[in-house]
Amino acid sequence: MNGSAPRTVSTAAAASAGVDDAATGRTTDVDQLRSLRRRRPFGAWFKDKGWRHLVGIAVTIFAIFPLLYVLSAAFNSTGTLVGSNALFSRIDFGNFTELFNNPARPYARWFMNTMVVGVVTSAATVFLGAMAAYAFSRMRFKGRRIGLLSLLLLQMFPQLLAVVAIFLLLSGISEVIPALGLGSQLGLIMVYLGGALGVNTYLMYGFFNTVPTSLDEAAKIDGASHTQIFFGIIMRLVTPILAVVGLLSFIGISGEFVIASVVLTDPDSQTLAVGLYSFVAQQRSENWGVFAAGAVLAAVPVMALFLFLQRYIVSGLTQGSVKG
Numbered sequence: 001m002n003g004s005a006p007r008t009v010s011t012a013a014a015a016s017a018g019v020d021d022a023a024t025g026r027t028t029d030v031d032q033l034r035s036l037r038r039r040r041p042f043g044a045w046f047k048d049k050g051w052r053h054l055v056g057i058a059v060t061i062f063a064i065f066p067l068l069y070v071l072s073a074a075f076n077s078t079g080t081l082v083g084s085n086a087l088f089s090r091i092d093f094g095n096f097t098e099l100f101n102n103p104a105r106p107y108a109r110w111f112m113n114t115m116v117v118g119v120v121t122s123a124a125t126v127f128l129g130a131m132a133a134y135a136f137s138r139m140r141f142k143g144r145r146i147g148l149l150s151l152l153l154l155q156m157f158p159q160l161l162a163v164v165a166i167f168l169l170l171s172g173i174s175e176v177i178p179a180l181g182l183g184s185q186l187g188l189i190m191v192y193l194g195g196a197l198g199v200n201t202y203l204m205y206g207f208f209n210t211v212p213t214s215l216d217e218a219a220k221i222d223g224a225s226h227t228q229i230f231f232g233i234i235m236r237l238v239t240p241i242l243a244v245v246g247l248l249s250f251i252g253i254s255g256e257f258v259i260a261s262v263v264l265t266d267p268d269s270q271t272l273a274v275g276l277y278s279f280v281a282q283q284r285s286e287n288w289g290v291f292a293a294g295a296v297l298a299a300v301p302v303m304a305l306f307l308f309l310q311r312y313i314v315s316g317l318t319q320g321s322v323k324g
Helices: 005-041 043-074 094-102 107-138 144-154 159-176 184-196 199-207 212-222 226-237 239-255 258-263 274-278 290-324
Strands: none
Touching: 043 184, 094 107, 094 290, 107 184, 107 199, 107 226, 107 239, 107 274, 107 290, 144 199, 159 184, 159 199, 159 258, 184 258, 199 239, 226 239, 239 258, 239 290, 258 274, 274 290
16 A cells, blocks of 8 residues: 555656646747747748738728728818819818708609619519529429520620610600600619519529429428419528629619610609719719719618628529529
8 A cells, every 4th residue: 555655646747747748849839830930031921921911902992092082072062073182181061961952953852762763673673583583493394494595695785775775665655654654763663674684583593403302392292382382482591692683683773874864854753873963964063072972872772781681692692603
C-alpha cells in the first residue's frame, strides 16, 4: 500500500507534465504562425488577397458616388446640378416642399399610380407565370418543348419594338372600351401583362423542376386535383422564385418610361417615370434639384421591397437558373 502511493503520484505528475508540454507546443506553434504572418512581405499579401480589397473598394466607390450626388442635388434647392458639385455644401428641404406643392405636377398622385400599377402588374405576372410554369413542369402535352422555346425567343424582342402597334391597338380599343384604351392605367397593365411571360416563366419552370414529383403523386393518391396541388403544395414550396419574379417585375415597371409615356396621356394618370421627366423636359425650365428629390423618394419603395425579400433572392435566382 505504501509503495503504490508514490507510483500514483509520479504517474499523475508525469501526465500533468505531458499536458503542459503539449500546451506549450501548441502555444509555440501559434506563436510561430503569427510571426510568419507578421513577416509576410506586403507584395506577397497584395498578390494573394490585397488586390481583391482594392477592387472591392473601387467598385463600392463607383456605385455609391452617383447615389451621393443625387442625394446632394436633392437637398440643394439651387435647382442646378452645377451647384451640387460640392457634395452636401447646402442642405435644405426646399426641393421636397416644391415637389408636393406644385398643382400642375401632382407628384403624390404619380406615386400612388406607380404603386397601383406596379403592385397589380407584379402580382398578376407572378400568378400567370406560376401557372404557366406549373403546366410546363408537371404536365406532358403536344407542343410543350416548342412552347417553352417560343416563350424564350419572343422575349428576345423588347416591347419597345411594338410601341407603334400598341398605340394603334389601344387607340382602336378606346373607341369600343374606353377603360382599356389610351389614357387608362388598366390598359397599361394589360400591355405589361402581355409581355409578362417569357423569361419569367422559363425561370419559374427551372425552379418548379426542383420540387420532387413524388409530392404530386402522393397528393393525387389522396385524391387531390391539380388545383389543390398547385395552391396547397407547390406554391408554398416555390416562394423564393415567386419573390424574385415579383421583385424584378416591380423594379422594371417602376422605371419603365417609353410605353407608359405613350399609353398614359392624362397627367393625373401618369406614373413616376413619366411625371418626373416633365421637370427636366424643357430646356428653359429645368429643375434638376426637384427631379433628384423625386427620384430619391421613388427609390424608397423599391429599396424597402428589396430588403423585405432579400432572404429569397439568392436561392430563387440560383436554383431557378441551374436546375431543369
